[in-house]
Amino acid sequence: MAELSPLDAELLAQDLPALTQADVASTVFSGQRGKMEYRAAGDPNKPVALMLHGLGSSSAGYRAQFAGLSRDFRVIAWNAPGFGDSSQIQGQDAGIEDYVNALEGLLRALGIRRLAVLVGSSWGSVVALAFARRYPALIGSLVLSAPNVARGHITGEARDAELNAWLGMADVDVLVSRAAIANRLLTPDTPAQVRQHVERLRDGMTTDGWRQAIRSLFTAYTPDIIPEVRCPIAILSGTLDQVAPYRDHAERLLAAAPWSTSQLFEDYGHILKLEAPSKFNAVVREIAA
Template sequence: MAALSVLDTELLTQDLPGLAQVAVASPIYSGERGQIEYRVAGDARNPAVLMLHGLGSSSAGYRAQLAGLSRDFHVIAWNAPGFGGSSPISGQDAGIDDYADAVEGLLCALRVRRLAVLAGSSWGSVVALAFARRFPALVDSLVLSAPNVARGHLVGDARAAELNAWLRTADIDIPVSRAAIADKLLAPDAPPLVRQHVERLRDAMATEGWRQAIRSLFTISTPDIISAVRCPIAILSGTLDQVAPHRDHAARLLAAAPSATSYPFEACGHMLKLEAPAKFNAIIRQMAAETWSEASIAK
């Protein structure tokens, strides 16, 4: 990938906001109450932007968005249920709609009435789509980064075999080289600063939360639901993504939702928010501006 720009470097060297927790009321939790951990930056009176991380990540992956968007937006990045200090969903078999319910509970707890942009990366894009389908009045626009078609189309023995294969690897006690993880997630020549951040993202993972999230991927097929989402959608994909190659994931979503806008990230891998943070942030701003303009015209 290309060398980081001065702005990219500035965004990636900013300190993360501290972690906070909020009590959330929802039937997805034991006793119908849980805690969600999150980071926040920016004035709560500004338009809200919520960031949803992927399976092997956390709110820390949105360092550059919390830093770069906070002047104009109320930026929130969660740790999904079962990640970091967030309460896990009750039981083992969490579905994707349970995570959508958790997002709604978080917004209620934080008194956020509407999102200018809901951004999801990888597995987070799956949660974002499920949320936008279920709660359309709460979302003005979607940004899906390195999106995933999920595995809900699988049935029978094929489903069981693939799910079990995923679950066998989902154990934080299995020794895995951080460098090897970064090699898979990033473009081959990713700058050391980007690799450094990516190698730390698994720190907020717990085995059971990871396994719950994996199971949820097998409860939905995103090409089947994206056409039901009525808000503007931006689909971001890295041309060197080894985890969710464009042809297998983003291209299928674009085919199912022709009105969505495609944004290729040349020479980038799976972690677009860290590999090209200034470009990522510019798309967030563009989506927010376009939906604000459309809302103004409608009035």
């Protein structure tokens, strides 16, 4: 990727908004109530842009969107159930629809009746699509960044073997080099300022929350969901994404929903919101308009 532009460097240098907790009523939580962590920036009277993070991340991954979009939007990013200090979904297993239920509960708790745009990155794109299908009246538009088709189409022994392999690696207490994680998510020539932020994305993860989110991936297949979503959709893909390569993920979604728009980020990897923040923010503004 190219060197950061002065605007991108400025966006990445801004501080994150503080974490806030909301008391959320939802059947997915023990006792039907839970605490949901989120960050927010911008005028509460502005249109709402809501951000959903990926499996190995948290609301902190949207640093450049808080900085760059909060003049035009009320920008909100959650810590999904089981991430950070957000309450975990009750029981061991969790499906994508459980996260949809939790997200709807968060919107009710915050008094939000409609989203100008819902942004989902990686695993967050799966939650975003399922939410848009269930609650079409609440969604103005969708941005799916480094989208994932999920694993719900795999069955039988193949499903069990793959799920168990994923779960076997999901433990925050296992020491893994931050640099090695960033190397998989980014390109070799990613600027140090981006890499530093990406190396800290796992700080909001918990083992139980991580494993629940992994299980949810095996309960949905997004090429079956996206044809039922009729709001404007922008699909963003890095041409050097090693985690969700275009051909295996975005291309399948575009084939299932050819009315969607495709934005290729040449020579970028999996974390487009931090790798190319001003371009990412421009897509959000355009589709929300």
